[in-house]
Amino acid sequence: MNTNKKNSAAQNRLASTSKFLSLVLRHQPGLIGLVLDEAGWTPVNELLSKCAAAGHVLSREALEEIVRSSDKQRFALSEDGTRIRANQGHSVPVDLGLPPLAPPAVLLHGTTKRFLPSILAQGLARRARHHVHLSESASTATAVGARRGDAVLLKVDAARMHADGHVFHRSANGVWLTDAVPAQYLSLAEALQ
Ligand code: HQG
Numbered sequence: 509m510n511t512n513k514k515n516s517a518a519q520n521r522l523a524s525t526s527k528f529l530s531l532v533l534r535h536q537p538g539l540i541g542l543v544l545d546e547a548g549w550t551p552v553n554e555l556l557s558k559c560a561a562a563g564h565v566l567s568r569e570a571l572e573e574i575v576r577s578s579d580k581q582r583f584a585l586s587e588d589g590t591r592i593r594a595n596q597g598h599s600v601p602v603d604l605g606l607p608p609l610a611p612p613a614v615l616l617h618g619t620t621k622r623f624l625p626s627i628l629a630q631g632l633a634r635r636a637r638h639h640v641h642l643s644e645s646a647s648t649a650t651a652v653g654a655r656r657g658d659a660v661l662l663k664v665d666a667a668r669m670h671a672d673g674h675v676f677h678r679s680a681n682g683v684w685l686t687d688a689v690p691a692q693y694l695s696l697a698e699a700l701q
Contacts, residue, residue: 526574528564529555530582533594548593548602552585555592581681596679599636606677606685611666615642615684616697618653621660632662632689639677639685642666646697661697669693 532555537544540558544550552571559566575583575592585592596604617632617640632640642664643649653659669689670676677685 522570522574522577525559525564525566525570526578526582528559529574530594530597532559533583533592534598535600537600544593544600544602546603547605548598549586549591550593552590552592580683584680595681596639596641596683596685598638602638604677604679606679608675609678611642611670611676611678611684611686612644613665613667615644615664615666616646616649617642617662617664617689617694618649618651618659619662620653620655620657622657624660627662628691628694631691631694632664634688639687640689642684642686642689644682644684663695663697664689665693665695 532540532542533544533548533550537550540562542550542555542558552568556566556568556571571592572585575585582595582597583592584595593602593604598604619627619632634640641652643652646661649661650659653661666676666684669686674686679685
């Protein structure tokens with residue numbers, strides 16, 4: 509195998525492990541017998557041994573590499589390095605302890621064309637997650653929308669929402685979170701790209 513192929517095989521392995529970590533740290537810790545505390549943290553040693561028992565053998569170094577290189581900074585290690593959690597995106601009940609924060613005037617949400625009629629009628633709902641996820645960056649929001657089909661970019665009047673009493677949080681990896689976005693604060697963003 510040449511070096512490039514080896515590198516991309518290693519990258520693929522890291523990406524697949526990262527997906528598995530997202531699954532157990534956000535959605536189904538019970539799948540491998542993991543327990544998250546109320547803030548979403550779990551001991552690194554336990555995670556590594558339980559992942560290994562489930563067929564995802566992972567060294568401490570590889571885990572640190574995933575935390576460091578995750579394109580969206582999906583995971584965080586505690587300051588002393590003994591615990592790990594997902595930065596956001598949970599469907600299991602956790603309280604990340606994020607303080608309420610005033611949002612930028614405008615935030616963006618990337619979605620898929622076929623969801624538009626429902627979103628424009630009902631607003632943005634959090635669906636299976638804890639919050640609606642919003643972004644400061646058009647390219648990030650467009651990439652999020654493109655995961656499921658033709659991307660459409662929606663503009664959220666975050667300044668008006670905030671003035672009206674809606675609460676926002678910002679996750680450690682820069683995602684803006686709020687409970688719901690009523691349709692009155694939404695508009696289609698022009699000039700998508
Ligand atoms: C849509 C990924 C119809 C909403 C991404 C979205 C992000 C509605 C989908 C993060 C609706 C929910 C979050 C309504 C909302 N009618 N459709 N009333 N309200 N929707 O995955 O924002 O890789 O739960 O537009 O990159 O797509 O996991 O949310 O399309 O950062 O780290 O319902 O997940 O990050 O889908 O993605 P999701 P999302 P990770």
